[in-house]
Amino acid sequence: MLFLDSLAVSCQSRAMTLDIKICGLKTDAAMAAALAGGASHVGFIFFARSPRYIEPVDAGRLRRAAIGKAKAVAVTVDADDAFLDEIVAGMRPDMLQLHGAETSERVAELKARYGLPVMKVLSVSEAADLDRLKPYIGIADRFMFDAKPPKGSQLPGGNGVAFDWRILAGLDAGLDYMLSGGLNAANVGDALRLANPPGIDISSGVESAPGVKDPALIEQFFRAVRAARDDRAA
Numbered sequence: 556m557l558f559l560d561s562l563a564v565s566c567q568s569r570a571m572t573l574d575i576k577i578c579g580l581k582t583d584a585a586m587a588a589a590l591a592g593g594a595s596h597v598g599f600i601f602f603a604r605s606p607r608y609i610e611p612v613d614a615g616r617l618r619r620a621a622i623g624k625a626k627a628v629a630v631t632v633d634a635d636d637a638f639l640d641e642i643v644a645g646m647r648p649d650m651l652q653l654h655g656a657e658t659s660e661r662v663a664e665l666k667a668r669y670g671l672p673v674m675k676v677l678s679v680s681e682a683a684d685l686d687r688l689k690p691y692i693g694i695a696d697r698f699m700f701d702a703k704p705p706k707g708s709q710l711p712g713g714n715g716v717a718f719d720w721r722i723l724a725g726l727d728a729g730l731d732y733m734l735s736g737g738l739n740a741a742n743v744g745d746a747l748r749l750a751n752p753p754g755i756d757i758s759s760g761v762e763s764a765p766g767v768k769d770p771a772l773i774e775q776f777f778r779a780v781r782a783a784r785d786d787r788a789a
């Protein structure tokens with residue numbers, strides 16, 4: 556845990572801005588709710604086994620509503636160049652989210668190939684997992700810390716499972732990341748209080764069924780975030 560120790564700086568010094576990514580969008584109504592709530596990022600899933608899978612050209616159509624409002628993120632899992640070419644051409648993302656076992660060399664290669672910022676996802680369950688950050692520092696533009704998938708899950712993400720957010724509290728205040736995994740309107744206040752992250756990400760916590768985003772739940776989530784932030788500012 557030497558690496559975590561060396562990064563330990565008080566989170567109190569973080570800026571008061573909070574990025575919010577709503578992930579797994581497939582409909583205009585969900586997109587409208589995400590933008591109305593003030594999402595900074597909207598995510599599209601390009602993983603065939605996911606109930607949130609969307610074709611690149613459909614994502615390209617949907618993401619138009621976000622131009623100038625929120626960054627459109629293409630979420631991929633160990634995708635090959637041919638599929639990434641199709642995604643980038645069809646959707647025109649602002650950012651790639653790499654949710655598989657991509658190495659730091661692969662991250663660097665993709666940044667050079669597409670000229671897009673990359674968010675590398677690391678799945679965590681204990682503080683020692685943060686040691687896996689090291690090779691990506693200075694290469695990935697941003698990180699996402701997500702929970703490890705439960706046993707038997709077919710999905711690397713979108714499982715609605717949380718991890719112990721306190722393990723993020725000692726991270727360098729300058730590290731740009733999103734806290735993800737199992738967030739919902741009921742627990743987001745605790746997540747913000749315990750980890751004070753620069754960004755958060757949610758998917759299944761704003762769904763009425765797997766892959767079905769509920770605009771009312773999206774609105775409720777933003778309300779909960781605002782209430783938690785108002786409480787902390789008071």
Ligand SMILES: O=C(O)c1ccccc1NCC(=O)[C@H](O)[C@H](O)COP(=O)(O)O
Binds near residue numbers: 605631735737759
């Ligand atoms: O959501 C999916 O189906 C998915 C499938 C494959 C790779 C990543 C996936 N989701 C990525 C995300 O960014 C989710 O928002 C993140 O894992 C949190 O999901 P949840 O716990 O449901 O909020």
